[in-house]
Structures are given as C-alpha cells and as structure tokens.
Amino acid sequence: MADTTHPASEIADSPPRPPLALKKPSTVTHHGQEVSDDYAWLRDPGYPEVTDPEVLAYLEAENAWFEARMAPHQGLIDRLFKEMRGRIKEAxxxxxxxxxxxxxxxxxxxxxxxxxxxxxxxxxxxxxxxxxxxxxxxxxxxxxxxxxxxxxxxxxxxxxxxxxx
Structure with a gap:
C-alpha cells in the first residue's frame, strides 16, 4: 500500500537535510582521565587554514546546507543587516x-x-x-x-x- 501522508510535491519542496558528520571514535588521556570524542577528526591540524580534504568536504557540505536553508530569508537578512549598520556610529x-x-x-x-x-x-x-x-x-x-x-x-x-x- 502506498504512503499518501507525504505527497510528492511536499517531498520535492522540503529543505535539504543537514550533512551528518561521521563518528570516528577517538580517545585521549588528560591527567589520568580518558576523554572520548567521536568528532575529534573535525579538528584540522592546519587551523585556521583547513588542510584536511575530508574536513574541508564536510565543512563545504555544511555551508551549502546552511546557504540553502537561509536563501528564502535573504531579503530579511539584508534588511536587518542594513538596519544594524545604520545604528552604528562608524567614526x-x-x-x-x-x-x-x-x-x-x-x-x-x-x-x-x-x-x-x-x-x-x-x-x-x-x-x-x-x-x-x-x-x-x-x-x-x-x-x-x-x-x-x-x-x-x-x-x-x-x-x-x-x-x-
């Protein structure tokens, strides 16, 4: 039986899903305490320059998702930015x-x-x-x-x- 709770038009118009960062178990020991961090791989050793291709790919996917989600709000963003800039005494x-x-x-x-x-x-x-x-x-x-x-x-x-x- 077909699922009719989500018409095709709704699915086509639904926003893209955010990228999911892979979990890569990592454990370090600090002062005798083990600390686990499944997302330690996202810490690029070249920070603030991103040199790891895998980290860069994830960040680019996250930025693309953000841009897609915010695109419908660009007019409001521009108006708010202009209003805030207008309230700042620049000199x-x-x-x-x-x-x-x-x-x-x-x-x-x-x-x-x-x-x-x-x-x-x-x-x-x-x-x-x-x-x-x-x-x-x-x-x-x-x-x-x-x-x-x-x-x-x-x-x-x-x-x-x-x-x-």
Whole structure:
C-alpha cells in the first residue's frame, strides 16, 4: 500500500537535510582521565587554514546546507543587516582612560573595520597636537585574509608596547 501522508510535491519542496558528520571514535588521556570524542577528526591540524580534504568536504557540505536553508530569508537578512549598520556610529572614539602618566583611547574611522590605538600624556593639550598613534590595526591587517589583535600591554614606564596577533 502506498504512503499518501507525504505527497510528492511536499517531498520535492522540503529543505535539504543537514550533512551528518561521521563518528570516528577517538580517545585521549588528560591527567589520568580518558576523554572520548567521536568528532575529534573535525579538528584540522592546519587551523585556521583547513588542510584536511575530508574536513574541508564536510565543512563545504555544511555551508551549502546552511546557504540553502537561509536563501528564502535573504531579503530579511539584508534588511536587518542594513538596519544594524545604520545604528552604528562608524567614526567613533572611546573615552580616554588614564593609566599612569598617560591617557589611552581607541578610534574607528568611517568604513574601517579595525581600531587605531592612541595615547597622550596626562595634562597635555586636548587639541590633537600631543596625540600619538601607538598601534594601527588596519596597517597590521593589510594583506591578510584574517586579522585579530590578541593582547595589548604597555610597559610601566610607557616606553614599550607588546601585542599579540
């Protein structure tokens, strides 16, 4: 007897199913405790670059599934993105924070995705003449596909800057 609960038109219009990641049992021991992880194979040793063809194939399938599921909502996504962008003050400066003999602040320029880190001596004129750019994330990010500043610290005497990327 034929199943009539799912007409062919409904099946044809149903969204694609998400890809299922294979379970590959893996166990490691940390501090005497065994930890099992069936999905450890998805950790690519080349991260953030994906170098394992099997991991890459799975991620591409997952991305294709996501795109197919979100395609009907693209108009709403675009409107929401535009609305959120419209609420952001693109050219913005933080309030200076005192640290020792210095005032530090960050600044975004319009259209920029990265911060500029500034400082001036406490008591120096607030007319821009004493402001010093100490780190330009845009310059550090130039030519890179991805950039994220990690930690940033200034020595106690204010003469050295250390940062991680």
């Amino acid at each position: 913005d400066t933080s309030v200076p924070q005192k640290d020792g003999d210095w005032l530090y602040w960050i600044q975004f320029e319009e259209g920029a995705e990265y911060k500029m880190w500034w400082r001036r001596a406490v008591g120096a004129p607030d007319d821009g003449s004493a402001d010093r750019l100490i780190l330009d994330e845009l310059a550090l990010a130039e030519g890179k596909e991805y950039f994220r500043l990690g930690a940033l610290a200034v020595s106690q005497d204010g003469r050295k800057l250390a940062y991680s990327i």
